[in-house]
Amino acid sequence: MSYHDMTIKDIVGKISTNEVYLPAIQRRFVWGYEQIEKLFDSIMLGYPIGTFLFWKVEKSQANDYTFYKFIQEYHQRDNYLNELAPKPEMKDWIIGVLDGQQRLSSMYLALQGSYSYKKPRARWDNDDAFPKRLFYFNLLRDEFDEDEGITYEFKFLTDSEAEYIDEKHFWIPVKEALKWKEATDYIAYATRKNYLSNSIFIKNLTLLWQRIIQDKIINYFEVEAKELDSILDIFTRVNSGGTVLSKSDLLFSTIVANWEKAREEIEELLKNINNKGEKFNFDNDFIMRLCLVLTDCPVLFNVKNFKKENIQIIRNNWDGIKDAIKRTVDLLVEFGFSQENLTSRNSIIPIAYHIFKGGCLSNDDKKNFKIYLITSLLKQTYGGKGDQVLDSIRNALREEIDGNYVIKNENFTIDILINHKLPADKTLTFTKEDIEELFEYKKSPYTFMVLSILYPHLKLGQVKFHQDHLHPISAFTNTNLKKSGIDISKLKKWYEDKDKLANLQLLEGIENESKNKTPLKDWIENKIDNKPLYKTTNYIPNLDLSLNNFELFIEERKKLMINELVKFLRVK
Incomplete structure (x- = not known):
């Protein structure tokens, strides 16, 4: 195992010319755009970004294994998986990345590609919710921001966002730095943009050029193991140090x-x-x-x-x-x-x-x-x-x-x-005691499971059903309960019971929105045509359904529900 180093420009160039690939044993790219932005802040600050581990593979061996390309145009919905590397493209020797995939993928996206992520609160099925964003650097900032926890400001921006310029913002595409061979190149850039006299602008340009083009930041070990078992063992060892596999x-x-x-x-x-x-x-x-x-x-x-x-x-x-x-x-x-x-x-x-x-x-x-x-x-x-x-x-x-x-x-x-x-x-x-305990569940996935047993006639796979409160939540405020003459000692228990299984039913989404805050008694009297059928299918007891009778309603409905659950769950 030998130790080497190279610049960011060098490794990005090797990825672009199909010399560096991802072995199939690597998991897919998962870094968010904010992680990439912070990575480049660390690079600019001169912080160590970790050692890389590369697997040098001869072409004759490479054909025996599966490799993937780095993602260049990342799209959070449509293009987040790596493309299979066509074997004819491979060089006499290639490099497989055993450790450092996320960091290298981030650098490649930032310097050679784009990152399209969903706009906040936008729908996933809206194509316009994923605008193409390139990686930019703000040349007019070099101070630490406590809220963001960064010093140098890097952002994935749309073309229109990057055009915004004021006394604190001037955005340059980071990939622009790859064009600069000498210091005179970025000085010429500053001259064209009329910022040659701005010290922060020049300082940031210089530092960006140094970090991307000059400094050998990519420190890596290179292994030439020929057997897949050896590579798997190395991969397991180096990757268990971070997120345990x-x-x-x-x-x-x-x-x-x-x-x-x-x-x-x-x-x-x-x-x-x-x-x-x-x-x-x-x-x-x-x-x-x-x-x-x-x-x-x-x-x-x-x-x-x-x-x-x-x-x-x-x-x-x-x-x-x-x-x-x-x-x-x-x-x-x-x-x-x-x-x-x-x-x-x-x-x-x-x-x-x-x-x-x-x-x-x-x-x-x-x-x-x-x-x-x-x-x-x-x-x-x-x-x-x-x-x-x-x-x-x-x-x-x-x-x-x-x-x-x-x-x-x-x-x-x-x-x-x-x-x-x-x-x-x-x-x-299931025992009868287990059945009793089910009625202590508040509205949750577990109450849905129980209700799905009690409503076998519903086409749950075809229509969206909600867990609806028979006696609506809005009725259970302290003010409303006291106004209804409810014994103050019962307030806490009633407030707890309102969300439990015995006060829940399955109701079609649209119908649930229609019912909303309507009291149960009013809902049945004014909105239900076939009242006997509704009461039977929803386990509604034959008693006064006004809120004042809530305690008895819960007790009697629970009995009706238990009878059905005992049969379904094969209670002995």
Whole structure:
């Protein structure tokens, strides 16, 4: 391992001429524009920006691995993934970046590209919300700002923003510095702009030229390891010093290093499933764990044990894995789930396992899937010791025949899981005491799950439903309650109970906005045509529905809801 240094201009030039690439084991570029602006402030101040680690690869070897180009025109919505490097473009020797990807990507974007990020409060589906911004330096500032925590002002600006000039602002594109070979070049620039007599302007130009063109800021170690295992070991060691890599991160690195299209395949899958319904936030970690469980690998895994043959198993089964997870997420949408209320991603893996292994997907299976899913989420089955629980549930679903694992039943039978003993005192069994505790939940993802059980007729995957307060929140002010003659000793309890399960219903979004602050009694009397049906489907007890009767309303509605929950959750 040898030590070298070079200038920022040198490394940016090498990236531009296809001499420096990103190995597939690197994660994608994630730095925000503010991080890039602060990086250049540190560079101008002469602060160390860390050592880099480069992998020198001969072209004959480079063809055996997968590399990606640096992003030049970053777009927060449309272009945030690195492009695969075409092998014919590679030189006799190339450099793969093992440590320093985010910093180098930031420098390259700043000096050779653009950064388009969404304007505040703008819609994601609005193309105009992502204006193209180039990287600029304010030549008229060199004082520390306590609020911003920076001395030198760098900004990604649109063309119109960069045109603004006053006594404290003169914006120069930072890439302009790459054109200056000698000091006379930036002096000529100052002369053309009529700022030759401005000392701050000249000082900043000089410092920018020195930092970008002259100073050898890029200090790096260079390794020439030939075996991928050695590179993975180095990568693991150097990257564990900062953000600690999870086991699934390392497995992902191993997979993409041995399977050329893995990153594209996984990112395409994530884009597909995350855009379903009201959106989800699945990530690489989830996909890696899913691959392990579905292909019957150990759930508690050791990255070093995953050799090429294990990766080959995942690769050979990839189409089936993709299909299983897509169909599983379709079920989530049908059940009304999204990133807002899916409180455990591990909980859906047994469903995907059943589908992947060829299990049925009838209406009865769907009902059992829903019972299992909501039960596991409400019981927080995967909270703590989740790996052990997942392994145990998989064992309950499968059996080994002639060296292969198959599911015990083509139909998803919830009773197998309810009666299965799980580790760490976890359980999928509901008791009456558990049901009682559900009514202590305030409006949250958990109350949505319970309400989705109580409103089985609603098409949750087709229409957006809100959790609505039957007795509206606006009624529960101290002033209003006292005015209604409510016993002062009950005020606190009533205020707590108003947000709990027994005062919530599922209501279509538009209808919820219409109902708004209307008292429950007035709403039913004046807005509901079929009052008996409405009361039955919404578990409304036959009693006086004025606010003064809130305590009895809660007690009686709770009884009606419990009767249905006991049946659905298979309470013994």
